[in-house]
Amino acid sequence: MGDTKHTKLLIIGSGPAGYTAGVYGSRAMLEPILVQGIQPGGQLTITTEVENWPSRQEVQGPDLMIEMEEHARAAGTEIISDHISDLDLSKRPFTAKGETGTTYTADAVILATGAQAKWLGMPSEEKFKGFGVSACATCDGFFYRGQEIVVIGGGNSAVEEALFLTNFASKVTLIHRRDELRAEKILINRLMKNEKIEPLWFHELDEVYGGESPLGVEGVKVKNVKTGEITDIPCKGVFIAIGHAPSNELVKDTLETHMGGYVVTKPDSTETSIPGVFAAGDITDYKYRQAITSAGMGCMAALEAERFLAEQKA
Ligand code: FAD
Ligand code: NAP
Numbered sequence: 156m157g158d159t160k161h162t163k164l165l166i167i168g169s170g171p172a173g174y175t176a177g178v179y180g181s182r183a184m185l186e187p188i189l190v191q192g193i194q195p196g197g198q199l200t201i202t203t204e205v206e207n208w209p210s211r212q213e214v215q216g217p218d219l220m221i222e223m224e225e226h227a228r229a230a231g232t233e234i235i236s237d238h239i240s241d242l243d244l245s246k247r248p249f250t251a252k253g254e255t256g257t258t259y260t261a262d263a264v265i266l267a268t269g270a271q272a273k274w275l276g277m278p279s280e281e282k283f284k285g286f287g288v289s290a291c292a293t294c295d296g297f298f299y300r301g302q303e304i305v306v307i308g309g310g311n312s313a314v315e316e317a318l319f320l321t322n323f324a325s326k327v328t329l330i331h332r333r334d335e336l337r338a339e340k341i342l343i344n345r346l347m348k349n350e351k352i353e354p355l356w357f358h359e360l361d362e363v364y365g366g367e368s369p370l371g372v373e374g375v376k377v378k379n380v381k382t383g384e385i386t387d388i389p390c391k392g393v394f395i396a397i398g399h400a401p402s403n404e405l406v407k408d409t410l411e412t413h414m415g416g417y418v419v420t421k422p423d424s425t426e427t428s429i430p431g432v433f434a435a436g437d438i439t440d441y442k443y444r445q446a447i448t449s450a451g452m453g454c455m456a457a458l459e460a461e462r463f464l465a466e467q468k469a
Contacts, residue, residue: 198437
């Protein structure tokens with residue numbers, strides 16, 4: 156049997172929300188334990204430049220997250236490399252089981268498990284995942300030097316991925332189902348000025364096709380959403396960037412959720428439907444989903460956890 160560790164405050168997740176909760180929880184003398192999960196540092200570790208973190212005109216996402224980790228650790232947070240596989244919120248202390256075999260018991264919990272990339276869910280996408288189909292340009296872009304690539308989506312992620320991929324690809328086709336991007340204006344301007352990127356409006360991915368041996372993408376068939384006409388685009392890489400879904404696996408049956416699985420919090424608060432359980436960052440935020448808003452919610456969650464624990468003691 157593994158160890159059991161008790162803490163006043165358990166923080167699950169190591170993105171901007173989790174680390175900020177660690178800083179504030181430590182300064183409130185709650186001696187928090189933070190469990191990092193399988194993506195230490197969270198989503199910003201799979202991007203390059205972050206240009207909207209106040210005080211840093213430009214910082215690499217992975218570097219920013221290392222700095223946040225160091226800050227939380229220096230403040231007094233115990234940071235543990237583990238992934239929570241089960242969370243029992245039915246009674247206090249709450250119990251979380253880690254994949255390393257450690258059981259964590261906690262008087263309060265901050266859920267900061269963030270979000271993950273969405274997939275289209277088509278069989279050909281699944282078949283070529285890891286063999287030409289990807290959801291992470293910074294992870295896989297390097298493999299497509301001198302090749303043609305398509306990116307699916309029209310938000311910040313799709314535009315950033317398309318721009319980043321021009322560092323490697325000979326041509327990037329951005330396929331979007333409308334003729335209007337929901338990305339920030341500054342990114343759209345960069346996209347439109349980039350000669351390697353060709354937008355293809357009013358189209359959706361219909362099928363990825365490729366070779367069997369070795370398994371690898373050779374092209375996509377795309378459908379015009381207005382006419383239904385199918386067009387063939389030869390390419391070696393397909394990057395899916397159609398948004399993110401909240402990582403709610405631990406709580407989807409125990410906490411109230413809405414808007415496609417985001418954890419419901421009380422107005423102007425990070426309190427969830429269970430007293431003593433707080434949610435911060437992309438797990439609850441269906442609206443802004445930014446590093447700075449996640450960090451802000453991490454701060455709120457730690458302050459609210461402190462107040463909750465003080466009330467319990469009183
Ligand atoms: P996340 O960063 O999603 O981190 C979630 C954490 O939870 C991870 O550490 C994961 O390991 C952990 N976790 C999940 N499940 C478990 C579990 N069961 N047990 C333990 N741990 C678990 N925002 C900006 O403001 N500026 C940008 O430039 C920017 N660029 C982006 C580029 C890309 C490619 C992407 C995908 C997003 C970008 N964003 C950007 C959005 C930003 O990354 C997110 O809003 C932010 O990271 C959310 O922080 P979070 O703390 O809620 O969670
Ligand atoms: P998003 O903003 O939700 O955009 C998803 C895009 O994919 C939309 O254009 C959407 O089309 C399209 N889409 C969704 N489902 C589709 C489907 N089934 N088929 C075809 N297209 C589909 O997601 P995101 O770009 O991943 O961004 C998520 C959050 O992270 C946002 O809040 C964003 O601001 C943030 N983020 C910020 C930065 C930054 O600050 N630089 C960078 C990356 C991400 P429609 O437009 O038609 O709905």
